[in-house]
Amino acid sequence: MTDVAKGSATANQPGLNRADYNGSKSTFCNGCGHNAIANVIVGAAYDLSLDMTRVAKFSGIGCSSKSPTYFLGRSHGINGLHGRMPSLATGATTVNSDLIAIGVSGDGDTGSIGLGQFKHLLRRNVDMVYIIMNNGVYGLTKGQLSATADLGQKLKHKGVNELPPLDLCLEAIMAGCGFVARSFAGDPRQLQELLKAAFSHRGTAVLNVISPCVSFNNGEGSTKSYSWGKEHDLPLHEINFLPMDHEEIRADYEPGTVREVELHDGSVIRLKKTGKEYDPTDRMGAVTLLEEERNGKVFTTGLLYVNEGRQAFAEHEMLVVTPLVKLPDEKLRPSKEALEKINAKYR
Amino acid sequence: MSVAVSNADPPATVGPGRGGVVNDFSITVATVNGSGSQTANNTLLRAIHKMGVPVSGKNIFPSNIQGLPTWFTIRVNRDGFLARCDETRILVAMNRATIQEDVRTLEPGGICLYPGEEEPVARRDDVTYYPMPVNELVQQSGAETRLRPYVANMVYVGTLAYLLGIGLAEIEEALAYNLNGKEKAVALNLGVAKAAYQRAAAQMAKTDPFRVERMDKTEGTFLITGNSAAALGAVFGGVQFVGWYPITPATSIVDNLSEYLPELRCDGEGRATYSIVQTEDELAAIGMVVGAGWAGARSMTSTSGPGLSLMAEFAGYSYFAEIPAVIWDVQRMGPATGLPTRVAQGDLLAAYTLGHGDGRHVCLIPASIAECFEFGGSALDLAERLQTLVIVLSDLDLGTNLWPARPFEYPDKPLDRGKVLSAEDLTRLNGAWQRYADADGDGIGYRTLPGTGHPAAGYFTRGTGHDEAAAYSERPEVWAANLARLAKKHDHARSIVPGPVTELTAHAEVGLVSYGSNDLAVQEARALLEGTGVPTSYLRVRALPLEQSLVEFIGNHERVYVVENNLDGQMHQLVQLHAPAVAGRLVSIAKCDGLPLTATWISGSVLAHEAKEKA
Numbered sequence: 001m002t003d004v005a006k007g008s009a010t011a012n013q014p015g016l017n018r019a020d021y022n023g024s025k026s027t028f029c030n031g032c033g034h035n036a037i038a039n040v041i042v043g044a045a046y047d048l049s050l051d052m053t054r055v056a057k058f059s060g061i062g063c064s065s066k067s068p069t070y071f072l073g074r075s076h077g078i079n080g081l082h083g084r085m086p087s088l089a090t091g092a093t094t095v096n097s098d099l100i101a102i103g104v105s106g107d108g109d110t111g112s113i114g115l116g117q118f119k120h121l122l123r124r125n126v127d128m129v130y131i132i133m134n135n136g137v138y139g140l141t142k143g144q145l146s147a148t149a150d151l152g153q154k155l156k157h158k159g160v161n162e163l164p165p166l167d168l169c170l171e172a173i174m175a176g177c178g179f180v181a182r183s184f185a186g187d188p189r190q191l192q193e194l195l196k197a198a199f200s201h202r203g204t205a206v207l208n209v210i211s212p213c214v215s216f217n218n219g220e221g222s223t224k225s226y227s228w229g230k231e232h233d234l235p236l237h238e239i240n241f242l243p244m245d246h247e248e249i250r251a252d253y254e255p256g257t258v259r260e261v262e263l264h265d266g267s268v269i270r271l272k273k274t275g276k277e278y279d280p281t282d283r284m285g286a287v288t289l290l291e292e293e294r295n296g297k298v299f300t301t302g303l304l305y306v307n308e309g310r311q312a313f314a315e316h317e318m319l320v321v322t323p324l325v326k327l328p329d330e331k332l333r334p335s336k337e338a339l340e341k342i343n344a345k346y347r
Numbered sequence: 348m349s350v351a352v353s354n355a356d357p358p359a360t361v362g363p364g365r366g367g368v369v370n371d372f373s374i375t376v377a378t379v380n381g382s383g384s385q386t387a388n389n390t391l392l393r394a395i396h397k398m399g400v401p402v403s404g405k406n407i408f409p410s411n412i413q414g415l416p417t418w419f420t421i422r423v424n425r426d427g428f429l430a431r432c433d434e435t436r437i438l439v440a441m442n443r444a445t446i447q448e449d450v451r452t453l454e455p456g457g458i459c460l461y462p463g464e465e466e467p468v469a470r471r472d473d474v475t476y477y478p479m480p481v482n483e484l485v486q487q488s489g490a491e492t493r494l495r496p497y498v499a500n501m502v503y504v505g506t507l508a509y510l511l512g513i514g515l516a517e518i519e520e521a522l523a524y525n526l527n528g529k530e531k532a533v534a535l536n537l538g539v540a541k542a543a544y545q546r547a548a549a550q551m552a553k554t555d556p557f558r559v560e561r562m563d564k565t566e567g568t569f570l571i572t573g574n575s576a577a578a579l580g581a582v583f584g585g586v587q588f589v590g591w592y593p594i595t596p597a598t599s600i601v602d603n604l605s606e607y608l609p610e611l612r613c614d615g616e617g618r619a620t621y622s623i624v625q626t627e628d629e630l631a632a633i634g635m636v637v638g639a640g641w642a643g644a645r646s647m648t649s650t651s652g653p654g655l656s657l658m659a660e661f662a663g664y665s666y667f668a669e670i671p672a673v674i675w676d677v678q679r680m681g682p683a684t685g686l687p688t689r690v691a692q693g694d695l696l697a698a699y700t701l702g703h704g705d706g707r708h709v710c711l712i713p714a715s716i717a718e719c720f721e722f723g724g725s726a727l728d729l730a731e732r733l734q735t736l737v738i739v740l741s742d743l744d745l746g747t748n749l750w751p752a753r754p755f756e757y758p759d760k761p762l763d764r765g766k767v768l769s770a771e772d773l774t775r776l777n778g779a780w781q782r783y784a785d786a787d788g789d790g791i792g793y794r795t796l797p798g799t800g801h802p803a804a805g806y807f808t809r810g811t812g813h814d815e816a817a818a819y820s821e822r823p824e825v826w827a828a829n830l831a832r833l834a835k836k837h838d839h840a841r842s843i844v845p846g847p848v849t850e851l852t853a854h855a856e857v858g859l860v861s862y863g864s865n866d867l868a869v870q871e872a873r874a875l876l877e878g879t880g881v882p883t884s885y886l887r888v889r890a891l892p893l894e895q896s897l898v899e900f901i902g903n904h905e906r907v908y909v910v911e912n913n914l915d916g917q918m919h920q921l922v923q924l925h926a927p928a929v930a931g932r933l934v935s936i937a938k939c940d941g942l943p944l945t946a947t948w949i950s951g952s953v954l955a956h957e958a959k960e961k962a
């Protein structure tokens with residue numbers, strides 16, 4: 001058994017090296033937060049020995065949405081339309097329930113043009129990991145304000161933002177999402193543990209990751225900058241993800257300081273408290289926390305809300321167990337007798 | 348009303364030559380929307396059909412749930428000409444608000460049935476009036492207050508049955524069919540129809556010539572809407588995913604899918620081999636369809652004009668990223684919200700070129716119930732074969748009115764799943780393949796599906812420039828080569844889409860080109876033109892892209908009229924581009940007023956132009 005927590009081995013369960021999980025060379029600006037996140041996805045996939053032939057990568061349009069080519073190069077991926085990744089993912093995962101779906105989007109892609117599809121994806125609880133690379137700005141179109149930009153934020157060419165930001169974690173919780181986490185591109189360790197846990201969640205798992213845009217929104221005072229993140233990131237807990245078949249070593253935690261959350265597939269997230277009393281299964285508690293910190297411009301990171309109780313979309317649909325796309329053609333065309341019955345009915 | 352008829356036999360026909368006007372007239376039923384006249388009208392339709400007489404019905408209704416005027420026209424025609432016709436000979440005037448206007452539209456010698464308690468009607472000397480005791484019979488029926496407006500319609504069913512000689516047995520069967528065999532409802536409605544029949548027999552002196560007489564011309568056929576046929580075609584064509592958003596007049600495609608799929612496509616435990624998702628809008632509907640198509644499912648959506656507009660960006664994406672998808676566009680009158688409950692063929696150009704940049708979509712244009720059924724399946728085949736979007740252009744008339752049809756024929760070809768490489772294929776190929784390489788010279792590459800258990804299966808699908816190996820590229824020559832291959836694929840489509848249906852008349856100088864639901868009116872217009880000494884040939888386009896035999900057809904006729912139901916002559920424009928060498932022979936006959944075209948309008952337009960030509 002590989003030591004997942006340390007990630008030190010050179011080959012994982014299927015005998016692949018970490019580099020086998022890479023994609024093509026990134027074309028992001030040097031220092032772009034999106035790069036760090038793509039690397040964390042590679043790391044998490046490697047740690048989990050994710051079967052790349054089952055993975056389907058989805059994205060919209062934006063710098064962030066280009067990232068799926070930079071990780072898991074052996075997997076299928078589809079870079080869709082601006083704001084429309086949720087519908088593509090819903091269609092694909094509904095007809096093939098075997099897929100391990102991972103979507104990447106930006107704050108513009110999710111919070112502006114795609115807000116409707118985002119909310120409806122969550123309402124349906126489509127089984128996928130949904131990463132928002134949130135830089136508070138439109139990177140690819142060169143620095144316009146996004147719907148997550150801070151109130152009063154100044155951008156060089158665009159002036160001052162007079163409108164309150166949308167908090168995409170709040171939006172996710174309100175839409176019924178059962179796994180809502182916030183993290184920071186500058187904290188790959190936390191992000192990787194959250195990401196691994198997200199893959200074990202049934203339904204949509206949203207990771208809203210603050211991801212500084214070094215070209216257009218990394219200035220002093222921006223809550224989406226590296227400097228702000230380093231000073232104002234308040235981790236709720238230290239996180240460890242223990243996969244289902246992990247031989248547990250509990251010894252290094254003092255009783256009472258650890259909270260465990262069991263995920264759908266039997267995996268466990270271990271949340272070590274950092275002082276604050278916080279219950280990630282308390283929906284209103286999560287909402288209150290997010291509302292309170294809006295004004296203080298701090299951002300709490302970690303697992304904000306988890307609820308393993310909801311059925312995922314495909315389960316509602318009462319489909320045959322075999323993924324629809326794997327059904328033989330005979331199962332798709334009713335018999336000649338069935339058509340004759342219909343003909344007789346209309347006569 | 349001087350002559351009382353004592354028994355309940357249908358009256359003898361009076362009028363010219365005793366034969367009267369038999370099996371050749373049209374009836375307009377004017378009612379208020381929401382008053383439940385649909386059952387009554389469909390009952391008349393089915394009863395006449397069951398008497399072996401060709402009949403069709405057109406619902407001319409408002410975009411409203413209750414209160415606005417609505418008209419239902421029934422055409423009875425012994426020769427099988429069942430297009431809408433302009434002349435109304437029999438009026439059932441149930442709507443006080445429109446009665447004056449409705450009476451004015453009657454042909455001289457026509458008849459008008461009206462609720463007798465509600466005099467006065469607009470009197471005309473050349474019209475025969477039959478008052479019906481509607482309130483009285485409804486009251487006698489004992490129907491609950493809430494049901495009274497509905498059963499009131501049965502009074503005209505019974506009265507017409509008597510006056511025209513429609514069999515009560517057929518009325519009863521048709522009622523049972525339309526009310527899904529619900530005994531109480533059938534008994535109540537039939538009771539009123541019979542009472543009206545008997546009252547008419549007792550008190551009405553028939554002085555008009557109109558009659559329905561039994562024939563054997565509908566043997567083996569039935570009446571059904573194009574949307575029902577489309578849905579059945581998709582069910583038997585193996586549809587796996589449906590994403591949709593409600594819109595008139597497309598909604599009943601999914602209503603029918605939701606009726607038939609659970610019955611026909613579930614396993615023993617009621618688990619489905621398909622999924623239908625009602626989405627948040629048409630962007631999501633087409634997005635899900637494209638996502639499901641990308642993953643390897645036979646996927647479709649249904650919509651109408653406004654929804655089609657919203658689907659434009661994904662349409663271009665499907666073309667360029669080469670992902671199978673099917674849109675059924677049941678056309679209604681646009682632009683904008685337009686006339687949501689009226690017909691037009693105005694989406695042709697929009698559909699063909701939907702999306703920005705260069706790109707053309709394969710469009711199928713059904714003209715009959717049989718073709719709705721056939722294209723329900725073959726659109727899915729073509730989408731997977733060509734790895735592209737296929738748009739089926741039906742319309743409100745074909746989609747939502749009852750049309751005569753022969754029993755559906757079981758598809759004789761297996762499902763065409765197109766070029767998909769399996770894990771075994773990839774092993775055989777040592778993993779060497781290129782998604783967008785033109786390996787077979789038809790412009791169509793091979794694809795793999797996500798979840799194919801082979802390390803070489805994965806590739807990246809994108810709407811941005813890409814090379815044969817699906818890698819991002821902005822190189823001019825790569826872009827140009829890719830678009831050229833897509834154009835070649837579209838050219839290949841020409842040879843595999845349904846070809847035109849052509850009827851040639853020896854030595855005819857005049858050719859007619861049309862498509863879709865105009866077919867019946869064009870056929871009838873040809874008979875009218877023939878009668879005035881203008882024989883015609885006819886080519887009915889069934890798909891875009893257009894193909895070569897159309898060019899030859901034009902070349903073989905002096906003048907070719909392109910007949911269609913839109914303002915701009917959209918098909919005329921496409922045909923001009925397709926056949927520039929003979930484009931001078933083309934004449935556009937186009938009109939759009941919200942109604943299906945009629946034969947008299949078509950033949951009149953052709954004759955007017957012919958006269959100018961000869962002058």
Ligand SMILES: Cc1ncc(C[n+]2csc(CCOP(=O)(O)OP(=O)(O)O)c2C)c(N)n1
Nearest residue numbers: 062063064082106107108109137138139140
């Ligand atoms: C329909 C449509 N409208 C506009 C655009 C232009 N566009 C491309 S990316 C983008 C914004 C991306 O912002 P975000 O999602 O935050 O991604 P980032 O680049 O910041 O990572 C816009 C407006 C587009 N591609 N498509």
Ligand code: SF4
Nearest residue numbers: 029032063139213214
């Ligand atoms: S513009 Fe901003 S978001 Fe885009 S790659 Fe550069 S740093 Fe990243």
Ligand SMILES: [Mg+2]
Nearest residue numbers: 106107135137
């Ligand atoms: Mg952004």
